[in-house]
Amino acid sequence: MMGAMQSLTLVRAAALALVALVPLAARAADSAPADARAAGAHQDRAYTWAVGLAASNGPDYAGSDQRGNSLRPVLGLDIGRYTLSSGGGGSLLDFDLEPRYTGVSARVFDAERLHLSVGLRIGGGRTHDADSPLHGLPDVRRTLRARLSASYSLTPDLSLRSSLNQDLLGRKGGTTLQTTLQYEWQVTPSTEIGLAAGFTVANATHMRSFFGVPQDVARVRTPFPAYSPGGGVMSTDLGVEIKSAITDRWVLLGGVRLSQLRGDARASPIVVKPNNYGVTVGLAYRCCR
Secondary structure, three states, X not given: OHHHHXXXXXXXXXHHHHHXXXXXXXXXXXXXXXXXXXXHHHHHOOEEEEEEEEEEEEEOOOOOOOEEEEXXXXXXXXXXXXXXXXXXXXXXXXXXXXXXXXXXXXXXXXXXXXXXXXEEEEEOOXXXXXXXXXXXXXXXXXXXXXXXXXXXXXXXOEEEEEEEEEXXXXXXXXXXXXXXXXXXXXXXXXXXXXXXXXEEEEOHHHHHHHHOEOOOOEOOOEOOOOEOOOOEEEEEEEEEEEEEXXXXXXXXXXXXXXXXXXXXXXXXXXXXXXXXXXXXXXXXXXXOO
């Protein structure tokens, strides 16, 4: 109980801190020089899009010892301060440190070092077919999630990013807070390597949906014993990504991500392999600014 309360306090504090930055950013934007605002208006009229395919291999669910392959579309559209991204397509829209998240995003403030954005995305679901080790557990319904994100550039190549996500439809998706330290190395004018290290904090609602075993199905519909995790640090992650423009329009992308479940998530009876990895490779066509 104390762990859940501490986690909830941490998530709320982070949310308040991110929210507090928004009005400050708005006032700073209003006081920006006229020529800077004019440059921003010109940028708002520019656009870039990317479309492609990516193949991935990873665990069937967080903590699974079974793996699967998937092929997904890579889509990205950037119009000024607004971005639409799916399958990592947003990261292909430019070679820079600015984060572009899955779903629809709007950048509400851009300064030399600080960037703030808000967004919406659909996700967070999990279903279990008859062959799944999780068969008998309640499905987790996909939901609409709101996102408030901040990025601060420590150096031209190093940034600290934090993203608060909240289930808006009450489908037990809960709240998560992801924080990442990202370093990007411009190997050549057309090739960039990104290194990332971070952690994810989740509240009890999210943890129970994805790592819990309800009392009414434990040992009845599923072989797992009842388990009710609290909130706290859910995982730590390390990742490396590469994107390379092999021609003026075609971009090759790839990445490897290592993940370790932590705390109550790691202790869940559904977790067989708490340390895992995922691999992605893809190709996309990018145009036109």
